Amino acid sequence: MTEPGVETATLYRQVGGRETVSAIVEAFYRRVESDEHLRPVYPEDLEPGKEKLKLFFEEWLGGPRAYSSKYGHPRLRRRHFPFVIDEKAAGRWLRYMREAWQEAGVDADTQAAVFGRLGPLARHMVNAGEDVPRGPLGNTFLQ
Numbered sequence: 001m002t003e004p005g006v007e008t009a010t011l012y013r014q015v016g017g018r019e020t021v022s023a024i025v026e027a028f029y030r031r032v033e034s035d036e037h038l039r040p041v042y043p044e045d046l047e048p049g050k051e052k053l054k055l056f057f058e059e060w061l062g063g064p065r066a067y068s069s070k071y072g073h074p075r076l077r078r079r080h081f082p083f084v085i086d087e088k089a090a091g092r093w094l095r096y097m098r099e100a101w102q103e104a105g106v107d108a109d110t111q112a113a114v115f116g117r118l119g120p121l122a123r124h125m126v127n128a129g130e131d132v133p134r135g136p137l138g139n140t141f142l143q
Contacts, residue, residue, distance in 0.1 A: 010062025014110045015101075021057045025050050027100035038092045041083045061114075077124055079137050086128035094122045 015021065029050055032038050042049060055067035056074065067074065097118065101111050 011110065011113060012058060012061035012063030015061060015104075015106050015114075017063065018054075018058060020104050020106065021054055021061070021063075023104040024097075024100045024106075025054045025057065027103045028053075028096050031096035031099060035092060035096070038089050038096070041085060041089055075137060076121070077127075080125045081127060081132045082134050082136050084128050085125050087123075087126055090122045090126050093125075094119060097122075 012021075015024075029046055032042060033046065052067070052071070055070065059065050059067040060074075094115075098111070098115060101114065106114075
Protein backbone atom coordinates (compact mmCIF):
# COMPACT_ATOMS: atom_id res chain seq x y z
CA MET A 1 0.00 0.00 0.00
CA THR A 2 1.29 3.45 -0.81
CA GLU A 3 1.34 6.44 1.45
CA PRO A 4 -1.47 8.97 0.97
CA GLY A 5 -0.54 11.43 -1.77
CA VAL A 6 2.15 9.17 -3.25
CA GLU A 7 1.26 8.13 -6.78
CA THR A 8 2.40 4.70 -7.92
CA ALA A 9 3.98 4.29 -11.34
CA THR A 10 1.61 2.88 -13.92
CA LEU A 11 2.63 0.50 -16.65
CA TYR A 12 1.51 3.22 -19.04
CA ARG A 13 4.26 5.54 -17.79
CA GLN A 14 6.77 2.69 -17.54
CA VAL A 15 6.36 1.83 -21.22
CA GLY A 16 6.71 5.46 -22.27
CA GLY A 17 3.12 6.61 -22.61
CA ARG A 18 1.19 7.34 -25.79
CA GLU A 19 4.24 7.49 -28.07
CA THR A 20 5.41 4.00 -27.14
CA VAL A 21 1.90 2.54 -27.21
CA SER A 22 1.49 3.91 -30.72
CA ALA A 23 4.84 2.43 -31.80
CA ILE A 24 3.85 -0.96 -30.34
CA VAL A 25 0.51 -1.02 -32.15
CA GLU A 26 2.03 0.06 -35.47
CA ALA A 27 4.78 -2.58 -35.20
CA PHE A 28 2.20 -5.22 -34.30
CA TYR A 29 -0.07 -4.39 -37.24
CA ARG A 30 2.87 -4.48 -39.68
CA ARG A 31 3.33 -8.10 -38.69
CA VAL A 32 -0.39 -8.90 -38.92
CA GLU A 33 -0.58 -7.45 -42.44
CA SER A 34 1.86 -10.03 -43.81
CA ASP A 35 0.58 -13.10 -41.92
CA GLU A 36 -1.50 -15.47 -44.06
CA HIS A 37 -3.25 -17.05 -41.07
CA LEU A 38 -3.85 -14.04 -38.85
CA ARG A 39 -4.60 -11.35 -41.46
CA PRO A 40 -7.98 -12.86 -42.49
CA VAL A 41 -9.19 -12.54 -38.89
CA TYR A 42 -8.96 -8.76 -39.24
CA PRO A 43 -11.26 -6.49 -41.28
CA GLU A 44 -10.02 -5.15 -44.62
CA ASP A 45 -9.40 -1.66 -43.22
CA LEU A 46 -6.94 -1.95 -40.33
CA GLU A 47 -6.86 1.73 -39.38
CA PRO A 48 -9.93 1.81 -37.09
CA GLY A 49 -8.62 -1.25 -35.25
CA LYS A 50 -5.23 0.36 -34.76
CA GLU A 51 -6.78 3.41 -33.18
CA LYS A 52 -9.03 1.32 -30.97
CA LEU A 53 -6.12 -0.86 -29.83
CA LYS A 54 -4.04 2.20 -29.00
CA LEU A 55 -6.81 3.61 -26.83
CA PHE A 56 -7.44 0.22 -25.23
CA PHE A 57 -3.76 -0.31 -24.35
CA GLU A 58 -3.44 3.21 -22.98
CA GLU A 59 -6.30 2.58 -20.58
CA TRP A 60 -5.39 -1.06 -19.83
CA LEU A 61 -1.89 0.04 -18.86
CA GLY A 62 -3.20 2.70 -16.49
CA GLY A 63 -3.25 5.74 -18.77
CA PRO A 64 -6.11 7.92 -19.97
CA ARG A 65 -9.58 6.34 -19.94
CA ALA A 66 -10.43 7.41 -23.48
CA TYR A 67 -11.32 3.88 -24.63
CA SER A 68 -14.11 3.41 -22.08
CA SER A 69 -15.33 6.95 -22.57
CA LYS A 70 -15.66 6.39 -26.30
CA TYR A 71 -16.59 2.68 -26.56
CA GLY A 72 -17.92 1.67 -23.17
CA HIS A 73 -16.86 -1.42 -21.25
CA PRO A 74 -14.28 -3.42 -23.23
CA ARG A 75 -16.06 -6.81 -22.98
CA LEU A 76 -13.15 -8.14 -25.00
CA ARG A 77 -14.21 -11.73 -25.44
CA ARG A 78 -17.68 -10.74 -26.64
CA ARG A 79 -16.26 -8.05 -28.95
CA HIS A 80 -14.17 -10.75 -30.62
CA PHE A 81 -17.02 -13.22 -31.25
CA PRO A 82 -17.55 -12.01 -34.84
CA PHE A 83 -14.04 -13.27 -35.62
CA VAL A 84 -13.20 -16.96 -35.54
CA ILE A 85 -10.07 -17.12 -33.41
CA ASP A 86 -8.23 -20.41 -33.08
CA GLU A 87 -5.22 -21.39 -30.95
CA LYS A 88 -2.83 -20.71 -33.83
CA ALA A 89 -4.18 -17.17 -34.27
CA ALA A 90 -3.92 -16.48 -30.53
CA GLY A 91 -0.34 -17.78 -30.51
CA ARG A 92 0.66 -15.65 -33.46
CA TRP A 93 -1.07 -12.63 -31.93
CA LEU A 94 1.02 -13.09 -28.79
CA ARG A 95 4.25 -13.62 -30.75
CA TYR A 96 3.73 -10.53 -32.88
CA MET A 97 2.71 -8.49 -29.86
CA ARG A 98 5.84 -9.57 -27.97
CA GLU A 99 8.01 -8.71 -30.98
CA ALA A 100 6.33 -5.30 -31.19
CA TRP A 101 7.01 -4.58 -27.51
CA GLN A 102 10.64 -5.60 -27.98
CA GLU A 103 10.94 -3.46 -31.12
CA ALA A 104 9.57 -0.49 -29.17
CA GLY A 105 12.35 -0.96 -26.62
CA VAL A 106 10.20 -1.73 -23.59
CA ASP A 107 12.37 -3.17 -20.83
CA ALA A 108 12.22 -6.86 -19.94
CA ASP A 109 10.69 -6.38 -16.47
CA THR A 110 7.84 -4.29 -17.81
CA GLN A 111 7.28 -6.79 -20.63
CA ALA A 112 7.12 -9.60 -18.07
CA ALA A 113 4.44 -7.73 -16.13
CA VAL A 114 2.45 -7.00 -19.27
CA PHE A 115 2.67 -10.47 -20.81
CA GLY A 116 1.77 -12.09 -17.51
CA ARG A 117 -1.64 -10.52 -18.18
CA LEU A 118 -1.70 -10.56 -22.00
CA GLY A 119 -1.00 -14.29 -22.33
CA PRO A 120 -4.12 -15.45 -20.49
CA LEU A 121 -6.15 -12.70 -22.17
CA ALA A 122 -5.12 -13.84 -25.68
CA ARG A 123 -5.98 -17.45 -24.88
CA HIS A 124 -9.35 -16.31 -23.50
CA MET A 125 -10.21 -14.87 -26.95
CA VAL A 126 -10.06 -18.31 -28.62
CA ASN A 127 -13.58 -19.10 -29.84
CA ALA A 128 -13.13 -21.42 -32.85
CA GLY A 129 -15.58 -24.30 -32.71
CA GLU A 130 -17.74 -22.55 -30.13
CA ASP A 131 -21.38 -21.71 -30.61
CA VAL A 132 -21.15 -17.99 -29.92
CA PRO A 133 -23.05 -15.05 -31.40
CA ARG A 134 -21.03 -13.91 -34.43
CA GLY A 135 -22.77 -10.57 -34.85
CA PRO A 136 -21.08 -7.37 -33.71
CA LEU A 137 -21.58 -6.25 -30.14
CA GLY A 138 -23.87 -3.26 -29.74
CA ASN A 139 -23.89 -0.74 -26.91
CA THR A 140 -21.42 -1.67 -24.17
CA PHE A 141 -21.98 1.21 -21.82
CA LEU A 142 -22.91 -0.29 -18.47
CA GLN A 143 -26.08 1.13 -17.01
